[in-house]
Each structure stands twice: as structure tokens, then as C-alpha cells.
Amino acid sequence: MKRFLRTLVLAALLAPAAVLATPVDINTADATTLESVKGIGPAKAQAILDYRKQHGPFASTADLAKVPGIGTRTLEQIGDQVTVGAPAARKAAAKPATASKP
Known part of the structure; x- marks a missing residue:
């Protein structure tokens, strides 16, 4: 049992940071932030910005x-690491505006 727990703790410590990180918004990220996505280097980051x-x-x-x-x-490699905006912002944008009553 102790061996199993040690293995589990070691696996958790070695888990990729991308799994725990917040996805990068490709509509607002700068080149440095885009490069933090595993699979996006300087050339691809610049191509995204362009x-x-x-x-x-x-x-x-x-x-x-x-x-x-x-x-x-x-x-396929970067799909879970990127987004096109914060979920709350997308939800608010999708909600129709209502006119206030006088």
C-alpha cells in the first residue's frame, strides 16, 4: 500500500503543467503567452498574431x-491548452440584452 501511495504521489508531481494550467486565449494572447502552449514555438506564435x-x-x-x-x-496537440475567450465572457456575449423599463 505504501508503494502504491508513493507511486501515486510521484505521478501527481510529474503531471504536465498544461493539465493544470488555464487555457490561453488565442484572441488576446501575446507572442510570449502563445509560446507557453506546448506545441507553439516562436514561428507559430508569430503566425497566429499575423x-x-x-x-x-x-x-x-x-x-x-x-x-x-x-x-x-x-x-490535436494544443486543443485543450487554448480557448477563444473566458467562458464567462462568451456566456455574457451570447445572452441577449434586455431593455429596461422606465
């Missing part, structure tokens, strides 16, 4: 496939 500047914000993380140098394999 694409975003030319085409505007990404509607979904799947739109990263439109960025030169990012393909299916990269999307």
Missing part, C-alpha cells in the same frame, strides 16, 4: 487551422 491582425479574432480554436504552419496534428 493572422489575427489581418483577419480579426478567431471564432473558435478550430480556426487555427487557417493559420499557415498549423495543421491537424498541431490542433
Whole structure:
């Protein structure tokens, strides 16, 4: 039992930081933040910034496939590490505005 617990603790300590980290918002991140995503280096980070500047914000993380140098394999690798905005912000944006009564 002690051996099992030691193994479990060791596994927890060695777990990748990406699993515990908050996803990076690809619509607001700078190059350094994008590079913190495992699978995104300086060239891909710059390509994301260039694409975003030319085409505007990404509607979904799947739109990263439109960025030169990012393909299916990269999307599969980074999918859980990126987002297109904070969940609360997306929820608020999706909620229709209501007119207040005088």
C-alpha cells in the first residue's frame, strides 16, 4: 500500500503543467503567452498574431487551422491548452440584452 501511495504521489508531481494550467486565449494572447502552449514555438506564435491582425479574432480554436504552419496534428496537440475567450465572457456575449423599463 505504501508503494502504491508513493507511486501515486510521484505521478501527481510529474503531471504536465498544461493539465493544470488555464487555457490561453488565442484572441488576446501575446507572442510570449502563445509560446507557453506546448506545441507553439516562436514561428507559430508569430503566425497566429499575423493572422489575427489581418483577419480579426478567431471564432473558435478550430480556426487555427487557417493559420499557415498549423495543421491537424498541431490542433490535436494544443486543443485543450487554448480557448477563444473566458467562458464567462462568451456566456455574457451570447445572452441577449434586455431593455429596461422606465
